Amino acid sequence: MVFYFTSDVVAPPVTLFMGNDKHENEDLIKWGWPEDVWFHVDKVSSAHVYLRLAPAQTIDDIPNSVLDDACQLVKANSIMGNKMNDIDIVYTMWSNLKKTAGMEVGQVAFHKDKDVRKVRIIKRINEIVNRLNKTKREAFPDLRLERETRDRLEREDKKKLVREKRDKEKEEEKQRKEEAELRSYATLMKKENMTTNQDGNDSDDFM
Incomplete structure (x- = not known):
């Protein structure tokens, strides 16, 4: 079961x-x-709380108001943390989470400690927690299927971009060739490059 909050x-x-x-x-x-x-x-x-960023967003793009919501939700869902003041909340990208075979269920470490952010929470803010709890819903998602679907769509998008880039390059190459041909034709048609009978190039003049 996964709990979702808006x-x-x-x-x-x-x-x-x-x-x-x-x-x-x-x-x-x-x-x-x-x-x-x-x-x-x-x-x-404590609970492991997640925020899913929009495509192209980074951890630096999280608004402070959203960061406050996430941190208050984590604190409220920690038996010890909920009772404490002046606690730190750590957050990092999912890709920085490190899981090894010897770890207990639900336990994680980090690949790079320098990529872990920390924010100090002075106290629980009931207004935020109550607002989020009113939006709480339960679901039983197929997390594997959701991830595999996400990856498939990403691959398809990348293939589409590659095709569009290739088609654009072909079209640009075609235009370059057409422009080169036009320039070549224009050069041939210049007066100084054209011949007349007066130039001694009369095909009916036999010796």
Whole structure:
């Protein structure tokens, strides 16, 4: 089971989501998208909350209001973190999550610590948490199918771009050849390059 929340602090609204338990967290880790940003309370057990960025967006493009929503949601879904003030929330791109065979279910590390961001949360803001909880919905998505569908569509888009680029290059090459032929024809038709009977090139003049 995956819980989905709608953050309407931006337009269009964005979706935050998290697993029901460590087993769902494991599936979210395995079948995450390159566009996913992962959030967790630093050094304390908590839910794994995700934000899915739009294509071409980066982690630097997350609005502060959305960042606040994600961090408050993580804090509220941490047994210890929810009771604490002045805690840090860490977040990074899904692709930076590292999973090894010896790790427990739902446990992760990072490929590059320098790519992990950190934000300090002073206290729980009930207004934000209550607003998000009102949008909460449960679903049982096929995470593998969603990821495979996403990858297939990406491959198709790349193939389309390659075809369009190839077709454009062919059309440009065709235009270049046509322009070269026109320039060549125009040169031949210049007066100085044309001959007349007066030039001694009369084909009926026999010796």
